[in-house]
């Protein structure tokens with residue numbers, strides 16, 4: 001029998017959609033992603049981008065302070081170990097995601113730890129096939145597979161992730177290791193300037209490393225970078241290596257000139273990549289309308305509808321602008337309500 005709603009993706013958008021769909025008695029099935037080496041390397045493991053961050057200080061409802069008691073009573077036995085890891089500083093990304101997962105399963109969401117690798121939206125009910133070969137039919141589908149930050153692809157980036165290397169200044173910038181220390185941001189677009197500007201509140205100097213001699217960022221943002229005395233733009237430069245040790249994390253970077261191949265080293269305790277994101281839409285094989293950058297298009301203003309009736313999109317997979325946990329969760333709620341109303345209108 002066909003499912004009422006299948007949800008693909010397990011970040012804040014997916015879990016929020018599941019909580020709402022489950023409470024509306026739609027008995028959602030949620031594919032949270034597969035645990036594979038490929039997913040680990042590209043940052044698309046179950047629980048999404050938040051599972052790759054440390055503290056989350058801007059998600060409403062989780063103030064800084066000792067939440068151990070709350071976590072101990074809220075997490076399942078299986079995930080109680082997170083309480084020991086808890087840093088008594090509000091909520092961490094992994095904790096937040098496990099709590100959302102728990103909340104969704106409490107209301108009856110069935111979770112499948114697998115990727116959806118093929119979709120057929122031509123016939124109704126829709127058909128989905130997983131990496132492990134499971135076939136599912138569903139009357140409605142919510143896609144919440146998120147996006148992944150682009151990294152340069154250096155081994156040293158991998159080594160220092162969560163120890164000085166980040167792709168999210170808003171998530172990690174306020175950590176003690178970055179306070180009053182020189183920091184590096186790579187990129188020349190609006191995100192890079194925004195990250196550099198944000199980080200300048202914490203770091204002593206922010207080196208903005210850009211491979212060309214002009215920023216891609218909009219004029220107003222470029223001006224902001226040039227006007228900020230704490231931002232030092234390193235023109236015509238690429239980051240060749242991140243330097244550091246396992247104990248200290250990042251201690252510096254080696255830059256290479258794009259003009260004359262010369263290299264130089266800068267001291268820094270953080271290296272932030274702001275070279276764009278890639279939405280996780282490849283598995284859709286172009287079957288839904290997408291933007292030039294392959295983000296899913298919302299086809300009805302202020303609704304989560306995609307180009308196929310009955311298929312909805314939520315979170316970063318359809319948003320290259322806000323990209324926050326709370327906006328993803330909000331649009332997950334919207335997608336569940338949109339799906340519920342669509343199913344009701346169709347009598348399904």
Ligand code: NAP
Pocket residue numbers: 152186187188189190191192194211212215216217238274275276277320321
């Ligand atoms: P983006 O505009 O695509 O810029 C990416 C930047 O990274 C470019 O400067 C690019 O260099 C550089 N880059 C890409 N690959 C690189 C590599 N391998 N090595 C070194 N540098 C590399 O991406 P974005 O800044 O994330 O912005 C995405 C969208 O969101 C844009 O439409 C932007 O306007 C919007 N946005 C707006 C705001 C705002 O208005 N406040 C804030 C953030 C984002 P090149 O310039 O040489 O290509």
